[in-house]
Amino acid sequence: MTAHLTSLPSGDLSAVVAALRSKRLAPPFTPLTIQRLVSGSNVKELAAEMQRFADLGFLPDQLAATLELVLADRTGSQRTATQDNITLVTTGPEASGVTNRDTSVVVRELFANASDSVLVAGYAVYQGQRVFQALADRMRERPQLTVRMFLDIQRSRGDTTIESDLASPTLCRPPQESRMAEG
Numbered sequence: 001m002t003a004h005l006t007s008l009p010s011g012d013l014s015a016v017v018a019a020l021r022s023k024r025l026a027p028p029f030t031p032l033t034i035q036r037l038v039s040g041s042n043v044k045e046l047a048a049e050m051q052r053f054a055d056l057g058f059l060p061d062q063l064a065a066t067l068e069l070v071l072a073d074r075t076g077s078q079r080t081a082t083q084d085n086i087t088l089v090t091t092g093p094e095a096s097g098v099t100n101r102d103t104s105v106v107v108r109e110l111f112a113n114a115s116d117s118v119l120v121a122g123y124a125v126y127q128g129q130r131v132f133q134a135l136a137d138r139m140r141e142r143p144q145l146t147v148r149m150f151l152d153i154q155r156s157r158g159d160t161t162i163e164s165d166l167a168s169p170t171l172c173r174p175p176q177e178s179r180m181a182e183g
Contacts (some may be wrong), residue, residue: 002037002049003049004042004045004046004126004139005045005046005049005067005070006070008038008046009039010071010167011039011106011110012037012038012039013067013070013071014071014109014113015037015105015106015109016034016037016038017068017071018066019037020060020061020067021061023060025037025056025060025127026060027050027051028051028053028054029047029048029054030051031043031044031046031047033046033047034050037105050063066080070181089176104127104130104131107131107134108131111134111135111138112134112138112175113138113170114135114138114145115142116144117147117148118135118143118145118146118147118148119150120135120147120148120149120150121149121150121151122150123152124152125151131162153166
């Protein structure tokens with residue numbers, strides 16, 4: 001009855017928990033409501049499993065708590081394992097045969113849960129202040145968090161701003177509370 005739920009990657013399971021907690025996901029659970037949260041192709045079966053819990057009387061918060069137990073168990077197990085230490089997430093436009101999650105949801109979730117390091121690589125950032133707010137907040141919470149960014153910073157034709165003034169680690173660092181890896 002829980003094979004699809006318990007086999008979800010941790011990132012997808014976290015997304016489902018966050019959506020349940022924030023009330024963005026609630027019964028009735030359908031493939032349509034699940035597909036934006038998970039990367040797998042088993043959304044129909046996953047929705048059916050979640051709906052079975054709802055039919056048993058589970059409220060969204062209770063289902064979220066149950067799934068958090070699954071995540072906690074995994075975290076404890078993974079501390080001794082070397083697998084699943086890195087999460088690679090790609091987002092963007094839909095492509096044939098590939099289901100991507102909403103970029104802003106994925107990025108905020110990853111930034112908010114970062115524990116040791118964050119590596120961001122990209123060529124276009126839209127609404128950067130909003131996108132990186134969760135990362136700035138997390139850097140304040142975890143001063144030991146190392147952050148490295150590789151971004152294409154667009155400049156207008158004729159812009160003569162010195163490169164170091166556009167993106168310097170000290171400009172990106174939250175005041176006196178965090179550090180950003182240089183390199």
